[in-house]
Amino acid sequence: MKNxxxxxxxxxxxxxxxxxxxxKENQIIGVSSRKLENANLFANNLNIPNKYNDTQSLIQNPDIHIIYIATPNxxxxQNIVSCFQNGKHVLCEKPLVLSVDEAKEIARIxxxxxxxxxxxxxxRFIPSIEKMIDLLKNGEIGEIKMIQGSFGAILQKDRCFNKSLGGGAIWDLGVYLVSLTHAILGDPKEVDAHVVNGNGGVDTNASIVLSYSSGAIATLNCSYEAQLENTFVVYGTKGMIKVGSPFYRSSILEISSFGPIEEQPHQRRNPYQLLGPLKNAQSLKERVFHTLGKNSKKMVIPFHGNGYHYQIKEVLNCIDNKKIESSKMPLSHSISVIDIILQVLN
Ligand SMILES: NC(=O)c1ccc[n+]([C@@H]2O[C@H](COP(=O)([O-])OP(=O)(O)OC[C@H]3O[C@@H](n4cnc5c(N)ncnc54)[C@H](OP(=O)(O)O)[C@@H]3O)[C@@H](O)[C@H]2O)c1
Known part of the structure; x- marks a missing residue:
């Protein structure tokens, strides 16, 4: 049993x-809050025996093996360092920490x-995302050339607009896009961005462009001010894969392979000599379909519950196998993502 x-x-x-x-074989035996009434409410809902109004008492409970940190960024x-000092394994909310030095220090400890x-x-552990990563590795769409991702949600939480708590749309939402792009393309050659600051002096609207030595480019948009499409699309030389909206909890992959466009200049017809506007529109439609959708398929890859348990299984699997990091979500990956975001913000 893991506590x-x-x-x-x-x-x-x-x-x-x-x-x-x-x-199975897991239980939550303690929760901490700044206020005992919050801890009590949480504990009543989730049937947790020990409630604390300070973090340290929870961390020092000798029966707890793993601590999940869900505080502001x-x-x-400090939470991770305290857990380590008391011999606890840790799953910490994103973003891991807010500086590369801090990330390296906790990796060292x-x-x-x-x-x-x-x-x-x-x-990263949702089945549709796992499937997409497998397909990309197996060359399903050829060499990756473009990624387009968006994550926008109109959030009003205090912590999101509080700079000293690590607020801002990039740390909060953009981090998912940067992390997923990094899982696919690795470290970028260059980082460009346009960032707009809003309430609380935090970034509320941002467009990030990552370019890679392979020639690939990723354009990632995040926003607190607009609900975006929240899709993630990877384009390769042979096709594209789109993770349906919302990409972070999607059960749909749309996969299209691009057939070669048969250029036959001698057979080209002057569209202005076609009979009327309808016919012209019809011919355009056929051409678009041929280019983008000749071989399109939709894969339905359901996930269960709220989708958060896949990462928990990874944690348990690693701990059972005496690993201190996940090979799918290693600390070096989190460190690179922090580094990219800091380049965007500075
Ligand atoms: N994985 C995801 O889907 C997901 C989604 C949203 C957020 N997150 C991440 O999870 C973390 C928490 O986000 P959330 O949306 O759950 O935030 P939230 O609703 O604002 O809750 C944050 C909790 O942290 C505790 N806390 C301790 N010190 C605090 C302080 N100085 N100010 C405010 N709260 C403090 C509070 O608990 P007490 O009042 O009980 O002390 C509060 O309930 C963040 O790192 C965020 O990036 C992840």
Whole structure:
């Protein structure tokens, strides 16, 4: 039996708490909040025996093996260090921490103490995303040339607009896009961005462009001010894969292979000599279909529950196998993503 503790009682703590409890041989035995009434409410909902109004008492509970950290971003570093100092394995919410130095330091401490740490980048473990990554590795769409991703949601939470807590649309939403792009293309050669600041002095609207030595380019848009399409599309030399909206919890992959466009200049017809506007429109439609959709298929890859349990299974699997990092979501990956985001913000 693995015993978990949770720091924080916000929205995502509930979602991940239910996911932890959905897996056999796991139980949450403690939760901490700044206020005992929040801890009590959380504990009543999830049937947790120990409630604390301070983080340290939870972390020092000797029966807890793994701690899930669900506090605002700026608190992650100190929370992780305290967990490590008390011999706990850690799953920490995204973004892991807010500086490369902090990330390297916790990686060092974890290694020294032989304790597991993973950023809770749960989307990486959703079956449709796993499938997309497999298809890309197997060359399904040829050489990757373009990625387009968007994540926009009109959020009003205080922590999102509080700079000292690590707020802003990029750390909050853009991080998913940068992380997924990094899982596919690795470290970019160049990072460009246009960032607009809004309420609380945090970034509320941003467009990030990552370019790669392979010639690939990723354009990633995130926003607190507009609900975006929230899709993730990868284009290659032979086709494209689109993760349906919302990409972070999708059960749909649309895969199209591009047939070669047969250029036959001698057979080209002057569209202005066609009989009328309808016929002209029809011919355009056929051409677009031929280029983009000749061989299109939709794959339905369902996920269960709220989707957060896939990352929990990864944590348990790694700990059972005495690994201190996940090979799918290693700390080096989280560090690269932090580095990219800091280049965007500076
Ligand atoms: N994986 C996901 O899908 C997902 C979704 C949303 C957010 N997140 C991440 O999860 C973390 C928490 O986000 P959330 O949306 O759950 O936030 P939230 O609803 O604002 O909750 C944050 C919790 O942190 C605790 N906390 C401790 N110190 C705090 C402080 N100084 N100010 C505010 N809260 C403090 C609070 O618990 P007490 O009041 O009980 O002390 C609060 O309930 C963030 O790192 C965020 O990036 C992940």
């Amino acid at each position: 978990w503790g949770i720091i924080g009682t916000g929205a995502v703590a509930y979602d991940v708490g239910y996911a932890i409890q959905s897996i 700026a608190l992650h570093y 974890g290694k020294e103490k032989g304790l597991f740490l993973m950023e809770a980048m749960w989307t």
